[in-house]
Amino acid sequence: xxxxxxxxxxxxxxxxxxxxxxxxxxxxxxxxxxxxxxxxxxxxxxxxxxxxxxxxxxxxxxxxxxxxxxxxxxxxxxxxx
Amino acid sequence: xxxxxxxxxxxxxxxxxxxxxxxxxxxxxxxxxxxxxxxxxxxxxxxxxxxxxxxxxxxxxxxxxxxxxxxxxxxxxxxxxxxxxxxxxxxxxxxxxxxxxxxxxxxxxxxxxxxxxxxxxxxxxxxxxxxxxxxxxxxxxxxxxxxxxxxxxxxxxxxxxxxxxxxxxxxxxxxxxxxxxxxxxxxxxxxxxxxxxxxxxxxxxxxxxxxxxxxxxxxxxxxxxxxxxxxxxxxxxxxxxxxxxxxxxxxxxxxxxxxxxxxxxxxxxxxxxxxxxxxxxxxxxxxxxxxxxxxxxxxxxxxxxxxxxxxxxxxxxxxxxxxxxxxxxxxxxxxxxxxxxxxxxxxxxxxxxxxxxxxxxxxxxxxxxxxxxxxxxxxxxxxxxxxxxxxxx
Numbered sequence: 512x513x514x515x516x517x518x519x520x521x522x523x524x525x526x527x528x529x530x531x532x533x534x535x536x537x538x539x540x541x542x543x544x545x546x547x548x549x550x551x552x553x554x555x556x557x558x559x560x561x562x563x564x565x566x567x568x569x570x571x572x573x574x575x576x577x578x579x580x581x582x583x584x585x586x587x588x589x590x591x592x
Numbered sequence: 593x594x595x596x597x598x599x600x601x602x603x604x605x606x607x608x609x610x611x612x613x614x615x616x617x618x619x620x621x622x623x624x625x626x627x628x629x630x631x632x633x634x635x636x637x638x639x640x641x642x643x644x645x646x647x648x649x650x651x652x653x654x655x656x657x658x659x660x661x662x663x664x665x666x667x668x669x670x671x672x673x674x675x676x677x678x679x680x681x682x683x684x685x686x687x688x689x690x691x692x693x694x695x696x697x698x699x700x701x702x703x704x705x706x707x708x709x710x711x712x713x714x715x716x717x718x719x720x721x722x723x724x725x726x727x728x729x730x731x732x733x734x735x736x737x738x739x740x741x742x743x744x745x746x747x748x749x750x751x752x753x754x755x756x757x758x759x760x761x762x763x764x765x766x767x768x769x770x771x772x773x774x775x776x777x778x779x780x781x782x783x784x785x786x787x788x789x790x791x792x793x794x795x796x797x798x799x800x801x802x803x804x805x806x807x808x809x810x811x812x813x814x815x816x817x818x819x820x821x822x823x824x825x826x827x828x829x830x831x832x833x834x835x836x837x838x839x840x841x842x843x844x845x846x847x848x849x850x851x852x853x854x855x856x857x858x859x860x861x862x863x864x865x866x867x868x869x870x871x872x873x874x875x876x877x878x879x880x881x882x883x884x885x886x887x888x889x890x891x892x893x894x895x896x897x898x899x900x901x902x903x904x905x906x907x908x909x910x911x912x913x914x915x916x917x918x919x920x921x922x923x924x925x926x927x928x929x930x931x932x933x934x935x936x937x938x939x940x941x942x943x944x945x946x947x948x949x950x951x952x953x954x955x956x957x958x959x960x961x962x963x964x965x966x967x968x969x970x971x972x973x974x975x976x977x978x979x980x981x982x983x984x985x
Contacts, residue, residue, distance in 0.1 A: 525984065527937070527939070546945055548884070548946055552983050556984045
C-alpha cells in the first residue's frame with residue numbers, strides 16, 4: 512500500500528467518509544465530522560500510520576488533506592502520485 | 593420467612609404450589625444467584641415480622657449490580673395477575689411455557705402466579721440452553737403464552753429460523769429493550785400470537801405499563817400505565833411510580849425499606865410522557881452521562897445502532913485516554929464490514945462525534961445471566977473480542 516493509499520484510508524476512517532467522498536483536496540469546511548476530536552484522532556492516526564506525531568501547532572494548521580501531506584512531506588515521508 | 597430453592601423445583605413445582613398455599617412467607621432463591629447465604633440471612637433478618645405471612649421474596653441484582661431482596665404481597669401479585677389477564681386478553685390462553693428462570697420476577701408473576709390464579713398449566717423448560725427441549729415444548733404448545741426478553745429473539749431466530757409455532761397465542765416481552773426491529777422474526781415464529789411490550793421493574797413486582805406491539809413503531813414507547821398505577825418524573829427525570837401491585841419493601845445495601853402507599857418509588861429509568869398518554873423511555877439513569885460536556889444517552893445511541901444492525905448489541909462504559917467517560921459498542925455475532933459502515937454512517941448522520949463509541953467490537957455471542965438478560969460485565973471483558981473500528985482518542 513502506498514503512502515497516499517494509507518492516508519486515504521486513514522482520513523476515510525477518522526471522518527467516517529464514504530470512499531466516494533474522499534478527495535486529496537478535501538478541506539475542513541467540506542467535512543461535517545471535522546471537529547476538534549477528529550483532529551486529535553487524525554493526529555494519533557498519523558502517528559500510528561506514518562510514525563510521526565504532529566506537534567500541536569502543526570495539528571492546528573491542518574485544514575485539509577493536503578496539509579497533512581505537506582506536514583509529513585516536511586518530515587521526509589514521500590507521497591508519490 | 594423461609595428459603596425455597598429454585599434448584600429443588602427443577603423437576604417438580606409441587607413445593608412451590610405448597611409454599612404458596614401455606615401462610616408462611618418464603619423466599620425463592622435463584623438457581624445461580626451468586627448471593628451468599630450469609631447475606632441472605634442478614635437480609636431476612638431485616639424483614640419486619642409483620643411480613644412473615646402472606647408474602648414472598650425474590651432476589652434481584654437491581655440497577656447497581658448489588659443483591660436486593662424484594663418483598664411482595666401475595667394478594668397484590670394475584671390482583672396484578674388478574675389485571676394482566678384482562679388487559680392481555682388471556683382468557684383463551686390455556687398454558688404458559690416457561691423459558692426464563694422462575695425466580696425472575698417477570699416469570700414468577702406473569703407466568704407462575706397467573707397460571708395459579710387462573711388455573712392454567714405451566715410448562716417448564718430448561719430455557720434456550722436446551723433448544724431441543726424448547727422446540728418440543730413449543731411444537732406441542734396449545735393456546736399458549738410465552739414471556740420472553742428481547743435478548744432471546746436472536747437465539748430463537750438462530751435455532752428455529754425455519755419453524756413456526758402456531759400453538760402460541762400470546763408473546764410478552766419485558767426485562768429490557770422491546771425488540772421492535774425484530775418483530776418480523778417474532779411474527780414468523782409465532783404467526784397466531786398477539787405481541788405485548790410489558791414494562792416495569794422488580795420493585796413494581798413487576799408491571800407498570802403495557803402496550804400491544806403494533807400500537808407504536810418506537811421500541812422505547814412503553815405504553816400506558818396499568819389501571820391504578822401512577823407515574824411521574826422525579827427531579828432528575830427518573831421515572832417514579834406508585835402501584836397497588838408493587839412490592840411492599842426491599843432490603844438492599846441497607847436496612848429494610850418499606851414502599852408505602854404514598855411513596856414514589858424509582859424505576860432507575862429515565863422517561864417522559866407523550867401527548868397520547870403513553871410514556872417513552874429515554875435511557876437508564878446510569879446510562880446517561882456527560883462526555884466532554886455533552887450529555888450522552890446510550891439508549892438514544894442504541895436506537896441509531898438498531899437502524900443498521902439487527903442482531904445483539906450493547907454498550908459498556910470505558911474511559912478514553914484523556915480520562916473522559918466514554919462507551920464501547922459490542923456486537924454479537926461479528927458484523928460484516930458493510931454492516932459496520934452502516935452503523936458508523938448512522939452515527940455520523942445523527943450524532944456529534946463526541947457521542948460516537950470509542951470502539952466497535954464483536955464477540956460470537958453474549959453471555960447471559962440466569963434471568964435471560966445479557967451479562968454486560970462479563971461481555972465487556974470476554975477474551976478474543978474483535979475490534980472493527982476505533983476512535984484514535
